[in-house]
Amino acid sequence: MTAPVVETDGGLYAARQKIYPREIAGRFQSMRTIAVWVLLGIYYLLPWFRWSGRQAVLFDLPARKFHIFALTLWPQDFYFLTWLLVIASLSLFFFTALAGRLFCGYACPQTVWSETYLWMERLVEGSRSQQMKLAKAPWTAGKVLRKTAKQFLWIGFGLWTGFTFVGYFTPISELAGKVLHFSTGPWETFWVLFYGGATYVNAGFMREQVCKYMCPYARFQSAMFDKDTLIIMYDDTRGEPRGARKKGSDRQAKGLGDCVDCTVCVQVCPTGIDIRQGLQYECIACAACIDACDEVMDKVNYPRGLVRYDTQNGLEGKPRHVIRPRTIVYATLLLALSAGLVYTITHRNVVGVDVLRDRNALYRERPDGSIENVYNVKILNKDSDAHEFRITGTGLPGLIVDYVGPTVWVGPGEVQGVPVRIRVAEDSLEGGADIEVAIQATDRPELRAGGKARFIAPSD
Ligand code: SF4
Ligand code: SF4
Numbered sequence: 001m002t003a004p005v006v007e008t009d010g011g012l013y014a015a016r017q018k019i020y021p022r023e024i025a026g027r028f029q030s031m032r033t034i035a036v037w038v039l040l041g042i043y044y045l046l047p048w049f050r051w052s053g054r055q056a057v058l059f060d061l062p063a064r065k066f067h068i069f070a071l072t073l074w075p076q077d078f079y080f081l082t083w084l085l086v087i088a089s090l091s092l093f094f095f096t097a098l099a100g101r102l103f104c105g106y107a108c109p110q111t112v113w114s115e116t117y118l119w120m121e122r123l124v125e126g127s128r129s130q131q132m133k134l135a136k137a138p139w140t141a142g143k144v145l146r147k148t149a150k151q152f153l154w155i156g157f158g159l160w161t162g163f164t165f166v167g168y169f170t171p172i173s174e175l176a177g178k179v180l181h182f183s184t185g186p187w188e189t190f191w192v193l194f195y196g197g198a199t200y201v202n203a204g205f206m207r208e209q210v211c212k213y214m215c216p217y218a219r220f221q222s223a224m225f226d227k228d229t230l231i232i233m234y235d236d237t238r239g240e241p242r243g244a245r246k247k248g249s250d251r252q253a254k255g256l257g258d259c260v261d262c263t264v265c266v267q268v269c270p271t272g273i274d275i276r277q278g279l280q281y282e283c284i285a286c287a288a289c290i291d292a293c294d295e296v297m298d299k300v301n302y303p304r305g306l307v308r309y310d311t312q313n314g315l316e317g318k319p320r321h322v323i324r325p326r327t328i329v330y331a332t333l334l335l336a337l338s339a340g341l342v343y344t345i346t347h348r349n350v351v352g353v354d355v356l357r358d359r360n361a362l363y364r365e366r367p368d369g370s371i372e373n374v375y376n377v378k379i380l381n382k383d384s385d386a387h388e389f390r391i392t393g394t395g396l397p398g399l400i401v402d403y404v405g406p407t408v409w410v411g412p413g414e415v416q417g418v419p420v421r422i423r424v425a426e427d428s429l430e431g432g433a434d435i436e437v438a439i440q441a442t443d444r445p446e447l448r449a450g451g452k453a454r455f456i457a458p459s460d
Contacts, residue, residue, distance in 0.1 A: 016209065019207070019269075020131050021128065021268055022127075022292075024268045024292050025295075026290070026291025026292070027294075028290055032106055032287070036116065039112050048173075051069050051384075052070075052384055054067060055067065055173075056068075056069050058169075058171065059169050060169075066081075071384075072382050072384065072412075083344075087334065087337050087341065090334050090337065091334060093330055096229070097224055098229070098230065098322065099230040099309075100221075100225065100230055100231040100285050101284055102285065104211065111284060114202075114208075114270065117203040117204050117207075120154060120157065121150055123153075128267065134146065154200055155200060158199040158203075161199040162193060162194070162195035162199065163175065163192050165191065165192075166195070169191075179192075208271040208272065208284075212281075212282050226326065228313055229311060230310070231311070231312075232287060232289065232308070232309055233279060233308070233310055233315060234259075234265075234275045234276045235305070235308070235310075236257075238258050238306060239257045239276065240257045240259065241256055242260070245260060258306050259306060260296060264292045264293070265293050265307055268289060269289055270284070270286060270288065271283065290307050293306050350447065351389075351439065351441065351448065352379075352382070353378065353450065354378040354451055355375050355376075355451035356453075357374075358374035358376060360374075363457065366423065369425060369427070370424060370426060371424055371425075371457055372422065372423045373421070373455050373456055374419065374422075375419075375421075376417050376419060376420075377391060377417070377419075379415065379417075380415050381411065381412060381413065383412060383447070385412055387409075387442070387443060387447060388443065389407060389408045389409075389410060389442070390442055391437065391438070391439055392440070393436065394438070396428070396433050396435055398425055399423070399424050399435065402421040402422070404418065407442055424457075426457075429457045432460040434452055436452055437450065437451055438451075
């Protein structure tokens with residue numbers, strides 16, 4: 001069988017070379033490992049937390065309610081989500097201006113899941129060189145076994161990821177029961193497989209291709225950079241001319257810089273680039289090359305930092321400016337928006353009322369000479385505690401509000417409809433009028449809301 005010929009000269013697309021990043025230990029790798037554990041820990045465990053008898057974080061789409069611990073967001077609160085998205089975008093601008101692609105290297109889901117899939121690959125197939133050897137080896141029983149075991153782990157982890165994702169939208173303990181009995185609904189099945197499949201393909205196979213070709217952030221991030229943005233760079237003044245040398249030899253006598261041209265920084269790079277060629281858009285700022293080069297520098301007894309976090313100005317020997325107009329503007333906006341969001345959420349009215357007229361009868365004349373209108377009063381309790389509500393009315397002299405009660409109990413995050421009859425003596429009416437129906441919690445009088453309604457009189 002002949003190997004397929006890949007056209008690269010003049011073709012539209014370069015063939016992808018699989019990258020086998022070398023495992024690395026170091027300061028930044030430790031931070032990335034902690035970030036992976038924390039972020040994945042939050043993602044997989046959060047849906048299992050309980051709060052006041054319900055799932056702590058649940059985006060209940062059928063009921064159109066988003067529960068986030070003590071907070072319940074209703075459709076009318078969805079502007080908070082827009083607000084949150086603006087804060088998230090601004091944070092991205094702020095941290096990018098400050099420290100480059102910090103998000104890409106430490107917190108981007110693509111990075112976090114790719115790290116996990118890489119870890120599973122190493123667990124089954126061994127180190128970088130063992131993986132490369134295995135890839136070239138003929139298909140023996142041992143190779144089939146290793147490749148199958150890896151796929152088993154990858155697919156299992158992908159499905160668990162998809163299951164957890166759906167667990168944010170449907171109660172996860174119920175979903176687990178359905179999965180165990182193979183009785184998930186069509187949409188649940190679709191989303192578990194879709195999200196699980198996307199994780200498997202993106203983190204298992206596409207990896208750096210997503211960052212290079214699909215992520216828009218990689219394309220526009222350079223617009224947010226300036227000469228004071230912290231980026232990962234190779235100090236070519238110190239490193240060049242590069243070249244191999246014997247340990248302990250005099251590099252100055254040989255006319256060499258500090259780079260021993262070992263290519264370890266390239267071998268550890270998950271996107272397969274050479275940081276020594278300068279800042280490239282493919283660089284996700286994972287800092288693996290810093291750890292790698294520091295290790296090499298330690299071995300040859302040169303000072304660390306040939307590859308390091310620095311600014312363009314710093315590299316050119318000019319003063320570094322972390323605080324500058326751009327970062328001040330971003331930080332101020334970020335603080336103002338975040339404080340505003342916290343204030344608005346903590347001070348929002350968590351009760352509401354809708355007053356709907358009973359459309360079956362405009363009004364009723366009662367034997368005692370009063371005129372009666374009937375309404376359906378919907379009491380909305382967005383609070384995390386239940387409350388007893390009293391209903392009152394204003395807007396007409398001698399108005400009487402009659403409903404089952406003296407109070408109406410409404411559970412946390414619930415809407416309770418109450419039929420309410422409002423009566424007014426006919427001789428005190430000059431015609432219909434706008435009235436207000438108000439609700440007030442008996443245990444917390446500050447929780448009150450009102451709604452307008454039309455009172456219809458016979459003369460209307
Ligand atoms: S060049 Fe360095 S920081 Fe950039 S992606 Fe490669 S290893 Fe990570
Ligand atoms: S790891 Fe450091 S010394 Fe080795 S090639 Fe890279 S920059 Fe040069």
